[in-house]
Amino acid sequence: MPVSEQIKAWFQKTFPKKRKRRTETPSTLPKYLEESSLVGALVFLTTVALIVITSFVGIKPSGFQILPNQIPSIRIVAAEAFSYRSEIQTERKRQQLLEAAPHVYKIDMEPYDTFEQHARELIKDMEDFKGIEEDLSAAQAQRRIDSFTSDFNAKGNYRVSPESITTILSTADLDTINELVNTGLISIKESFKLGIYDEDDPTFTFGQGAVAIFHIANQENKIGQKRVESIEDALRSVRINISASNVAPETAEAAIRIFRDALKPNLKKSAPEMETLRQELLNTFKPVIEHVQEGESIIEPGQAVTQEQHEQLLAYQRHIADRDVSTVDQQLFGRMLLVLAMVFAATFYIRLEHRNTFRSNGRLALLALLVITNLLLVRTCFELANVEAFLYDSQLSAIIPYITPTILAPMLVAILLGTGPALLVALMISLFTAVMFGNRLDLLVMSFLAATVGIYFSRNLRKRGRVVTAGFAAGVSVAVFTLLFNRADGIPWSTIIYQMTGGLATGLIAGVVVVGVLPILEGLFKRTTDITLLELSDYNHPVLRRMQLEAPGTWHHSLMVANLAENACNVIGANGLLARVSCMFHDIGKLVKPEYFTENQLDGYNPHDEKTPSFSALIIKSHVKEGVDLGLTYKLPRPIIDVIRQHHGTNLIRFFFHKAKQQADEPSHVQESTYRYDGPKPQFKESAVILLADSVEAASRSLAKVTPQNVEELVDRIFASNIDDGQLSDCPITIAEVAKVRESFIFSLLNSLHTRIAYPGQKPIEKPARKKDERKTERAEANPSK
Numbered sequence: 001m002p003v004s005e006q007i008k009a010w011f012q013k014t015f016p017k018k019r020k021r022r023t024e025t026p027s028t029l030p031k032y033l034e035e036s037s038l039v040g041a042l043v044f045l046t047t048v049a050l051i052v053i054t055s056f057v058g059i060k061p062s063g064f065q066i067l068p069n070q071i072p073s074i075r076i077v078a079a080e081a082f083s084y085r086s087e088i089q090t091e092r093k094r095q096q097l098l099e100a101a102p103h104v105y106k107i108d109m110e111p112y113d114t115f116e117q118h119a120r121e122l123i124k125d126m127e128d129f130k131g132i133e134e135d136l137s138a139a140q141a142q143r144r145i146d147s148f149t150s151d152f153n154a155k156g157n158y159r160v161s162p163e164s165i166t167t168i169l170s171t172a173d174l175d176t177i178n179e180l181v182n183t184g185l186i187s188i189k190e191s192f193k194l195g196i197y198d199e200d201d202p203t204f205t206f207g208q209g210a211v212a213i214f215h216i217a218n219q220e221n222k223i224g225q226k227r228v229e230s231i232e233d234a235l236r237s238v239r240i241n242i243s244a245s246n247v248a249p250e251t252a253e254a255a256i257r258i259f260r261d262a263l264k265p266n267l268k269k270s271a272p273e274m275e276t277l278r279q280e281l282l283n284t285f286k287p288v289i290e291h292v293q294e295g296e297s298i299i300e301p302g303q304a305v306t307q308e309q310h311e312q313l314l315a316y317q318r319h320i321a322d323r324d325v326s327t328v329d330q331q332l333f334g335r336m337l338l339v340l341a342m343v344f345a346a347t348f349y350i351r352l353e354h355r356n357t358f359r360s361n362g363r364l365a366l367l368a369l370l371v372i373t374n375l376l377l378v379r380t381c382f383e384l385a386n387v388e389a390f391l392y393d394s395q396l397s398a399i400i401p402y403i404t405p406t407i408l409a410p411m412l413v414a415i416l417l418g419t420g421p422a423l424l425v426a427l428m429i430s431l432f433t434a435v436m437f438g439n440r441l442d443l444l445v446m447s448f449l450a451a452t453v454g455i456y457f458s459r460n461l462r463k464r465g466r467v468v469t470a471g472f473a474a475g476v477s478v479a480v481f482t483l484l485f486n487r488a489d490g491i492p493w494s495t496i497i498y499q500m501t502g503g504l505a506t507g508l509i510a511g512v513v514v515v516g517v518l519p520i521l522e523g524l525f526k527r528t529t530d531i532t533l534l535e536l537s538d539y540n541h542p543v544l545r546r547m548q549l550e551a552p553g554t555w556h557h558s559l560m561v562a563n564l565a566e567n568a569c570n571v572i573g574a575n576g577l578l579a580r581v582s583c584m585f586h587d588i589g590k591l592v593k594p595e596y597f598t599e600n601q602l603d604g605y606n607p608h609d610e611k612t613p614s615f616s617a618l619i620i621k622s623h624v625k626e627g628v629d630l631g632l633t634y635k636l637p638r639p640i641i642d643v644i645r646q647h648h649g650t651n652l653i654r655f656f657f658h659k660a661k662q663q664a665d666e667p668s669h670v671q672e673s674t675y676r677y678d679g680p681k682p683q684f685k686e687s688a689v690i691l692l693a694d695s696v697e698a699a700s701r702s703l704a705k706v707t708p709q710n711v712e713e714l715v716d717r718i719f720a721s722n723i724d725d726g727q728l729s730d731c732p733i734t735i736a737e738v739a740k741v742r743e744s745f746i747f748s749l750l751n752s753l754h755t756r757i758a759y760p761g762q763k764p765i766e767k768p769a770r771k772k773d774e775r776k777t778e779r780a781e782a783n784p785s786k
Helices: 003-014 028-035 037-055 087-100 110-135 138-156 162-171 174-194 231-243 249-259 271-283 307-321 329-353 355-359 361-386 408-416 419-436 441-457 465-488 493-524 530-536 542-550 552-572 576-585 613-633 638-646 654-663 685-700 708-724 735-752 770-782
Strands: 082-085 104-107 213-217 223-227 267-269 289-292 297-299
Touching (some): 028 361, 037 329, 037 419, 082 307, 104 174, 110 138, 110 174, 138 162, 162 174, 162 249, 174 231, 174 249, 231 249, 289 307, 329 355, 329 419, 355 361, 361 408, 408 441, 408 465, 408 493, 419 441, 441 465, 530 576, 542 552, 552 576, 552 685, 552 735, 613 638, 613 654, 638 685, 685 708, 685 735, 708 735
Antiparallel strands (some): 082 289, 104 267, 213 223
16 A cells, blocks of 8 residues: 555544535524624623722722822811821820920039139148248249149139239238138038039020029939029129138138139939939820711822822721721712723724624633723732721832733733723723722822733734733833932832832732733633734644645645735735734635635546536635635634635635536536635635635645746735625725735745756756647636635
């Protein structure tokens, strides 16, 4: 048995052909659900209702995350009276109390003891002088006075002049001198015991004529209030006491000068006693309790939030978290109008820019499901503010708006339906999220920015790993926005770092979730992504392997058509990948009877020679239905099955139609419908391009000579034939795009059909006769499917 027959037998055993053909005709109910305007209206109303319920019903202000220094756009009013302990006011009052607490001093007698010693030494020097005064000349006496006076001044930076000492020595005896010094010492000792303060110290500010009262700690560390003296007061006491002595005025004045520099401040602050006094004051201190009346405004829009307002807001949020209090429900009607207007705008946008989505209730349901699910996740994050861990940790609660996964639905829509609907979904979710969190414009901008970045990186996905990259890029945009915006608002660095980390983590997790959810949504809503198309482009797909072995000519034809269609679709902005993969599968129906198609006839035997033209046309047409059957069997995506159905449109199988006319006794009785494909005509651009590429590629194989003129004439004839026959009438492709497709086909054909030089030793290949070539070309153009 030949090898080819062995391979064919193995495939027939491995992949047995099903006798019963599967139908792609949907049942009445699914078709009604997909196309009914009533169902579409129900989807619209359900979407509005669920958005309102998810985003606004039961919203409590406890979820509003407003930080100090931020400028809110919403007014929050106390729905009922409440009281709370103000930590800010309490700490402020505590600091004021501590700052107002009097200083506690201890009296230091060391300055007096030091001066007393110096004064006694001065008296001893004066007594010694008196003992030898008679033996000294006037000059010697003066030098002796100058010497011990200088020694006395040097001991304590005193300013006693030798003249004052000379006056005392010359006008008073030793007993009188001792009495004067003792009187002065007693006077300053009493002043030192009372306490002396420096009136030049700015810390002590007493009014004119006021009595200075200080808190003084005694030897037992008991604190009491005592009157103290200034240096001037103490010096006045010395002057009075010495002047009261029975001495000459000049003697008293000279003695007073000795004590003038002895008086120094001797009050020293006592930290332990001061702390004891402060603790006694704090023991009697009571925290500040703030009372907020019903209807009192807590947060005002357009004004930067102060620390006190933020504290009051947190207290109010904790108060209402334990009670069924809502202050936003009174705005519910207005928010319903907002949602209604937004969904209406979205509907008009889809109606104008994405008519296929508008006509498909399944696609609309997918959009609605993703939007509502995403908003439900946002609401869940919003409600985290009522959890105790977040409610009593303002730094932790500050990250809630930044961990809301607002990029999930936009990324999924971008992958499943395109960037246009994705941007629309991003705007809707960002708007409702901002309103939910208290009309925060910064959240609106941040969410839309992150979603836009995610959509940008989700375009033309060829690997699932890039979805995670898109999510991470969106998280990076959140982190950068948070850093710039919140730092400008004066938010602490610690809070900003928490928020940035939350945004990055949320973006990364969102990307992973999209990767996991994407296959489920593809299956449920019959959507085909580029990732799925890439997976189907594997040449080891079972049906493609069958084609490579059972119908190699058809397989090669499919690859050539794929190249033509992909290049042309890329030129006009259509999905080139969809075109390539669809072309690889578009002729799988030929696997049922591959020998009836010209590209698979290798031995010169043509089974059509033994069949009637109508039977041959029936076999040729059947490869479309057989292809749909195989596509459903192998669970190919809907767009590929649509291409299988539409890649011939309702074209006429001209070769057998003309043959039937030639064989018929009455050519006019030959029904043209018998020789036309069942259709439908191409419904989308990729399908139209594939129809043209299929015809052009088949006809190009019969060109006798590949020249630009011949190729252009061939392409023009095929394009004109299909356009005149109305095969592109149901497709949204423009004349300008058809022209671009034509140019792309000509360029691709000229590069793929070029001739090669003959190598040395090769015999030149004889070209067939011109008339025979022309007949082959005409036959290929008349029946490209063969």
